[in-house]
Amino acid sequence: MDQIYNAIFIGSIYALFALGFTLVFSVLDILNLAQPALFTLGAFVALFAMQQGVPAALAVVVAFLVCGIAGVMCDRVAFAPLRRRSAPPLSAMISSIGVSLIIIRLIQLKYGPDLQAYPAGTLPAAVFSIGGLQLDTLRSAIIALAIGLMLGLTYLVRRTRLGRELRALAENPRAARILGIDVERAIAATFFLSAGLGGVAGVLYGFATNSPFSQMGLGFELKAFAVMVVGGMGSIPGAVLGAYILSFGEIASLTFLPSELRDAFAYGLLFAVLVVRPRGIFGQRAVDRV
């Protein structure tokens, strides 16, 4: 039971992180490699806020907003100029690597490369039990928040005007523009949401481990690729499902693999899905020119 709880927890973090990637990819066909940097930024923005005495719950909101704004700024600096001359996705990917270097270094200049900790006593430490199962408040709250955000995002994309605009843009940018959609505004919203979700994933992971550090985003990048490919690139329910498949698979693989091989499961799964069924579970668009 403990393991299942763990799998749900880490799966929720994977899902939030991968949703940020997925949003930008589905709307713009860009792999934004600055996403892990924004994940890290989220954890450190919350750290900074809490060192100023902001309570943990509010720090999550602050991190969402700050990362969202940082995401929009990244777009203005690194992607918008490329979009204007309709450069292909590879250029944007390289440009996002540059942005990522800058963000990580700025964090290191302030906090150094070592493990940090949130101020003592600011995170809930209580443990409660349901039906003999020991649960801690912090992780349960994190899971609830993550699932709430996923539902909120799904509602936003499916039911609101902005969501309709984003879907139209993903389908056909030129047609969307002709239909009078403010494309730049919709793209800014995409980056805000994507970076905000990435940032919140960072805070929550930082809270759970209570050891944010400047390289914490690294492992998540490849995991997020696995999540997206398994679920189907650019599919929101796919990313969520893919995240839980990955987290449960990882936990299960621990029972028959030594722990240093834990990552092999993610990469093996990723590779196998790409070879056997590249469009994943929910992928609708056929893989380019196959």
Add this chain to the structure above:
Amino acid sequence: MDDLGAFLAAYQTTIGFIGLNAMLALSVWLTLYTGQLTLGNAAFAGIAAYCSALLTMKAGFPFPLALACGAVLAAAVSVPLGATVFRLRGVYLAIATLAFGEIVRVAILAIPVTGRGQGLVGIPPKTELWHIFASLLIIAVALERLRRSTVGRAWAAIREDEVAAASQGIPVRGYQLAAFVLGALVAGWAGGLAAHFDFAIQPDEFGFARAVQILVFAVVGGIPNVLGPIAGALLFTALPAILQPLQEYRDIFQGVILVLVIVFLPRGLATILELRRTARLRTIGAEDVA
């Protein structure tokens, strides 16, 4: 002459890595030139580095033979891999090769003879600077000649339009696979040289970050001819040494330069190296890949 000797001694490591990185950049350039993005070359270098180092250390192989064995092993691995993944295109191909790279890294961690996480230590330092630069010269000249041959024209035709190339009777898959395997061979040679240049190797040296770095060399340098990747490797390897006084801000400079080059010189540094022939050069660059 004494000044030159002192300079070489002081900067031997940096100078050596300029040459090694240039070879790795050329290895990824090969597939970029055919219009596809692959990220497996760091792993090929890693396979060859471990293979050749183990052969010289444990089996007493002569150095050149060990280098050759490493490079051939990397190329041999690339054949079934390429045959499997070249059904994919664009970002899917990039992610599949990236997953392969991570699988190699985890495999190295799992095999006891590689020294696992501690790395392989005590490799005889047999690589001299002239080995590196003689190899680079031979590889660069050979690739440039190849680029201007029938094979190179076929690669260019595939990059411009796969369907049109196929309709002209060019075996697209075969030519792309050839570029991929040749790239693995070059990366493998560089990997073997790197292993014997540095006394020790670690699995992380051949992971995701390295793969992305090699791609950056090639794309920032530009892909119209072999000078571009060499220039990119030179810039990004020498830069950290040049920026030594500003060490704290080094990554920020690198990130800014990366974004500036992609935004303002989308065809790479090669466009400033040969401004007179830009009319032709402008027709090829990162913009044409993926």
